[in-house]
Amino acid sequence: MTAVEEVPLSAAGNPIGFGSMRRVEDARFVRGQGNYVDDVNLPGMLHSAILRSPHAHARIVSIDAAAAEALPGVVAVITGKILEGIPRPSLLGDNFAWMPTLSYDTQAVLATDKVRFQGQEVAYVIAESRYIAKDALELIDVEYEILEPVMDAKRALDAGAPIIRDDKGQTDNSITDVHGNKTWESGNAESTAAAIAAAKADPNCVVVTQEIMYPRVHPAPMETCGSVSYLDKVTGQLTMYTTTQAPHAHRTVYAMVAGLPEQKIRIISPDIGGGFGNKVPVYPGYVLSVIGTIVTGKPVKWIEDRGENLVSTGFARDYHMTASIAATKEGKILAVDVDVLADHGAFNGVAQPTNYPAGFFNIFSGSYDYADAHCKVTPVYTNKAPGGVAYACSFRITEAAYVIERVVDCLAQELQMDPAELRLKNLLRPEQFPYLSPTGWEYDSGEYEKTMRVAMEMAGYDELRREQAEKRAKGEYMGIGISFFTEGVGAGPRRDMDILGLGMADGIELRVHPTGKAQLRLSVQSQGQGHETTFAQIVAHELGIPPEDIEVLHGDTDNTPFGLGTYGSRSTPVSGAAASVVARKVRDRARIVAAAALECAPDDLDWELGRWYVKGDRERGKTIAEIALLSHSSLELPEGVEGHLDATAVYNPPSLTYPYGCYICVVDVDPGTGQVKVRRFIAVDDCGTRINPMIVEGQVHGGLADGVGMALMELIAFDSDGNNLGGSFMDYLLPTAVECPDWELGETVTPSPHHPIGAKGVGESATVGSPAAVVNAVIDALSPFGVRHADMPLTPANVWRAIQGNAMRVDMAIE
Amino acid sequence: MQTPAPVDYARATSVADAIDLLEKHGDEARLLAGGHSLLPMMKLRLARPEILIDLNDLDELRGIRIEGEEIVIGAMVTHAEILDSPVLAEHYAIFREAEKVIADPIVRNKGTIGGSMCQADPSEDLSAVGSALKGSVVIQGSGGKRTLALREFHEGPYETKVGDAEILIEVRFPIRPGAGSAYEKVERRVGDWPVASAGVFVVVSGGVVTDCGIGLTAIGAEHFCAPDAEAYLIGKAPTEENLAAAAQLAADACTPYADQRGPVDYKLHLARELTLRTLRKAAASSQGA
Numbered sequence A: 001m002t003a004v005e006e007v008p009l010s011a012a013g014n015p016i017g018f019g020s021m022r023r024v025e026d027a028r029f030v031r032g033q034g035n036y037v038d039d040v041n042l043p044g045m046l047h048s049a050i051l052r053s054p055h056a057h058a059r060i061v062s063i064d065a066a067a068a069e070a071l072p073g074v075v076a077v078i079t080g081k082i083l084e085g086i087p088r089p090s091l092l093g094d095n096f097a098w099m100p101t102l103s104y105d106t107q108a109v110l111a112t113d114k115v116r117f118q119g120q121e122v123a124y125v126i127a128e129s130r131y132i133a134k135d136a137l138e139l140i141d142v143e144y145e146i147l148e149p150v151m152d153a154k155r156a157l158d159a160g161a162p163i164i165r166d167d168k169g170q171t172d173n174s175i176t177d178v179h180g181n182k183t184w185e186s187g188n189a190e191s192t193a194a195a196i197a198a199a200k201a202d203p204n205c206v207v208v209t210q211e212i213m214y215p216r217v218h219p220a221p222m223e224t225c226g227s228v229s230y231l232d233k234v235t236g237q238l239t240m241y242t243t244t245q246a247p248h249a250h251r252t253v254y255a256m257v258a259g260l261p262e263q264k265i266r267i268i269s270p271d272i273g274g275g276f277g278n279k280v281p282v283y284p285g286y287v288l289s290v291i292g293t294i295v296t297g298k299p300v301k302w303i304e305d306r307g308e309n310l311v312s313t314g315f316a317r318d319y320h321m322t323a324s325i326a327a328t329k330e331g332k333i334l335a336v337d338v339d340v341l342a343d344h345g346a347f348n349g350v351a352q353p354t355n356y357p358a359g360f361f362n363i364f365s366g367s368y369d370y371a372d373a374h375c376k377v378t379p380v381y382t383n384k385a386p387g388g389v390a391y392a393c394s395f396r397i398t399e400a401a402y403v404i405e406r407v408v409d410c411l412a413q414e415l416q417m418d419p420a421e422l423r424l425k426n427l428l429r430p431e432q433f434p435y436l437s438p439t440g441w442e443y444d445s446g447e448y449e450k451t452m453r454v455a456m457e458m459a460g461y462d463e464l465r466r467e468q469a470e471k472r473a474k475g476e477y478m479g480i481g482i483s484f485f486t487e488g489v490g491a492g493p494r495r496d497m498d499i500l501g502l503g504m505a506d507g508i509e510l511r512v513h514p515t516g517k518a519q520l521r522l523s524v525q526s527q528g529q530g531h532e533t534t535f536a537q538i539v540a541h542e543l544g545i546p547p548e549d550i551e552v553l554h555g556d557t558d559n560t561p562f563g564l565g566t567y568g569s570r571s572t573p574v575s576g577a578a579a580s581v582v583a584r585k586v587r588d589r590a591r592i593v594a595a596a597a598l599e600c601a602p603d604d605l606d607w608e609l610g611r612w613y614v615k616g617d618r619e620r621g622k623t624i625a626e627i628a629l630l631s632h633s634s635l636e637l638p639e640g641v642e643g644h645l646d647a648t649a650v651y652n653p654p655s656l657t658y659p660y661g662c663y664i665c666v667v668d669v670d671p672g673t674g675q676v677k678v679r680r681f682i683a684v685d686d687c688g689t690r691i692n693p694m695i696v697e698g699q700v701h702g703g704l705a706d707g708v709g710m711a712l713m714e715l716i717a718f719d720s721d722g723n724n725l726g727g728s729f730m731d732y733l734l735p736t737a738v739e740c741p742d743w744e745l746g747e748t749v750t751p752s753p754h755h756p757i758g759a760k761g762v763g764e765s766a767t768v769g770s771p772a773a774v775v776n777a778v779i780d781a782l783s784p785f786g787v788r789h790a791d792m793p794l795t796p797a798n799v800w801r802a803i804q805g806n807a808m809r810v811d812m813a814i815e
Numbered sequence B: 001m002q003t004p005a006p007v008d009y010a011r012a013t014s015v016a017d018a019i020d021l022l023e024k025h026g027d028e029a030r031l032l033a034g035g036h037s038l039l040p041m042m043k044l045r046l047a048r049p050e051i052l053i054d055l056n057d058l059d060e061l062r063g064i065r066i067e068g069e070e071i072v073i074g075a076m077v078t079h080a081e082i083l084d085s086p087v088l089a090e091h092y093a094i095f096r097e098a099e100k101v102i103a104d105p106i107v108r109n110k111g112t113i114g115g116s117m118c119q120a121d122p123s124e125d126l127s128a129v130g131s132a133l134k135g136s137v138v139i140q141g142s143g144g145k146r147t148l149a150l151r152e153f154h155e156g157p158y159e160t161k162v163g164d165a166e167i168l169i170e171v172r173f174p175i176r177p178g179a180g181s182a183y184e185k186v187e188r189r190v191g192d193w194p195v196a197s198a199g200v201f202v203v204v205s206g207g208v209v210t211d212c213g214i215g216l217t218a219i220g221a222e223h224f225c226a227p228d229a230e231a232y233l234i235g236k237a238p239t240e241e242n243l244a245a246a247a248q249l250a251a252d253a254c255t256p257y258a259d260q261r262g263p264v265d266y267k268l269h270l271a272r273e274l275t276l277r278t279l280r281k282a283a284a285s286s287q288g289a
């Protein structure tokens, strides 16, 4: 449980333990030698394409696929009617037209009765080529009876609103979770209401209430979703190459959905071109490729195009929040209450632990010391694509961090207090850790003020404020925005956290070969995080084997142990801990073997990196490589070692880890055009022990770019007819290098006390923490115009409108 | 991967050959220049020509040259070539300022001025430049060549006066000694189409504006220009007040519609603001500032 120390270097120049080293996987990526799902081509493979609904809400009157079936090269056309006729031998609905979501709702594989969002799957064509499949889609004649769609989440629960889920016999558009709840509450409603009421009545206190929307965005990974499925009719084996962040969980879901025996299902998730949560759910397309191979007996490839990915797969956020914060006039925060209207789209397809239907949103009380917090989340169905948790959000901690950091800034403005000063007044103090938050989270460790001071120092905060004052006097508008976020990642303790009943613990397996080289088999699946490098470093740290001698295997369920996958920044907190634990098991076995070889008791041995030696006699010892060979040799092995050093482990985290950070953003705003330029961005992250600081920084860079994107440009809005207005990269804007300043990164290291190596997850910290910093900076720039809030994305139009006192509603089409 | 509908392909060997091919295949044929407007539309199946006639071998359509009092830009000259052209930079800053903000380097390396004009997208930046400079185009068909003012070239969004069996072969711009010019664009992100753009040239002589042109794109200015604003400035001193009044007239010439780039009030504001900014800059530059 130490921070990064001096570590010896291997022959290849890599740290034998923690430290920056080049990513092993980059050798193939920079040469264009990655192997993605679309690179998989099996003999006799067929291609497929999905016909999608042009309408957001319509009854399907008829589907005529005769012309498509007649097109040369078309092998089969599958509709919802056909799927309805295939009985399913499972508990999850009685036919193949519907499948379960990860939130125990149902979702149409192919629409039978109605389409419920634009882009929904309506028919599936299997053909000899992708081109023919797409040509055939145009020949399918679907007659729709158009229904009024529910596009405005705020009207979804209105009496008389069209009912979206009539398939479930619903009489309104409310969502009921698996526990029977229609709203999700956390914290203490009464004490919070009382604290806010008392503050309102107290002339020495203020209460600020602000509506804050976190609009719908999309993870938009570079690689879209897809799969190549092959059911071998002779062996009954289903092999599926697929874009999944959670291969093992998906295997279990396919077993349940397709009614196939799980031992016959092999999921291979090869190189994944970005996930960000987009590749956690099971999509109809995946299931259809399985049905495709069952029907044709041939391998079937399905690959989305960009538009399909943007309009139909897991979106993120879409939270309409109203936050109230009470504080004394000196700036001591007293209570926060948040009311949320959550737009879940047409099917409740959120991927999150069962007991947390609003994800970890209730960590919104943030990094501050106050007693009363409460939130209430009301989920609704709308005629939009399903999803909700995706895009590097740590299970909705993005929304939580955003709402608290935004409303704290609103409070600062109301109190006319510097937002840094306000935060410093309220930050949790080191001696309060482990800290039990008002909504029940136990933060593991943190030195918040120290981290904030590092960030302010790096930014030259006071100097920036002086510059801002001078500029304002000249009519120039610069803004400085701060965000201090705390995340809870590493889901999670199995007693409390599961997805579809699968507890969120991770297995791992470490094999040490006779020559002392090792293979580490992971359950988690990298989508760019550098697992092949980082996990080897963890084992290197524990065993002293050079990282280049440790092969990290992942992404093939036949070759790796069960675990829940990579999302929610959980790989390092859960599987990283597992790697450490399994390596320590190997070390303990090695001690027994070494003791036998050195003819002493295991207790007589001491460990130094890579080697057991006799206490008091450093010369007499055995390296791990020597011990590995001995463990396979004729050496008589004592009890406790059967014959090799290999070990397995399952890590069930005792709690979450709580990475945090302080971000400071500096922007310049042109009030004549509304254009925002991010001039500087200072990010000080504390993710505990840094295994590979270079990779940590890379993760932070990516997340900061995401944050700038969300704050300034990314958006999926809809018009009132239900058209998705973000269905291409011309419409859904991702930030480029031009919009990103040179990131200025800093760190503090406060190890997690309960993680074997003290590491906390960092994959999503920057995405979680940065949007608020950018928005706070823009609003700070605009404060001379009396602007207190405007919703993301702060496009030029939106900024200009905010200056006019007329900020836009972002979730609906601009009118 | 996006998949266009089936399409045939022919590579023209000369302008005459291209015209022959166009005549042979009728309105099912489309010319292929840089392909950066046409191919994306085909991939989305918004366009489905039966045959593409590729102009990329036609060196006769390349090159930027001076002919008498005019700059001549071949139809197949790319955005990147316009951006880098010293000849254009010498006469009109507007080209470089506009090209810097058109699309991204990948698109600029292939996209052509001919394709930009003929695509006639209501948000095309080069259309505003062409209109501001009061350029003309030369169009060739089997019956020969004709020249048309750019301000008469567009028939509406995505529609031009180029006939089915005709090719735009070059774009011409008058040289105006002493002219200052400028271009300003507001985009939501680098490489995005404009929310609004304005481009102008101004000649100031004897303390008054003697010639000017105002081009606007993406905000519904007919023929991408603002003639009333231009007329207003002629003979007036380029004072802030006069420029602002002209900018207001330019905005009055616009009928933008709301879309995800912005609401109407904002776009009208930008029409005024960007016209004013470019007028200031161009007038100052004409006066040798």
Ligand SMILES: Cc1cc2nc3c(=O)[nH]c(=O)nc-3n(C[C@H](O)[C@H](O)[C@H](O)COP(=O)(O)OP(=O)(O)OC[C@H]3O[C@@H](n4cnc5c(N)ncnc54)[C@H](O)[C@@H]3O)c2cc1C
Binding pocket: B030, B031, B032, B033, B034, B035, B036, B037, B038, B039, B040, B055, B075, B076, B101, B102, B103, B104, B107, B110, B111, B112, B113, B114, B115, B116, B118, B119, B123, B124, B125, B126, B162, B166, B167, B168, B169, B191, B192, B193, B194
């Ligand atoms: C990502 C992206 C961003 C862009 N951003 C911008 C932007 O910000 N601003 C902007 O102004 N433009 C932008 N564009 C458009 C870009 O400038 C295109 O290159 C240009 O519009 C078309 O030129 P092209 O040579 O590629 O034409 P093509 O796509 O080859 O052709 C376009 C049309 O013109 C016809 N055509 C082409 N040449 C001739 C000819 N000589 N005679 C008759 N007809 C002809 C074709 O048949 C076709 O109908 C963008 C494009 C992309 C892909």
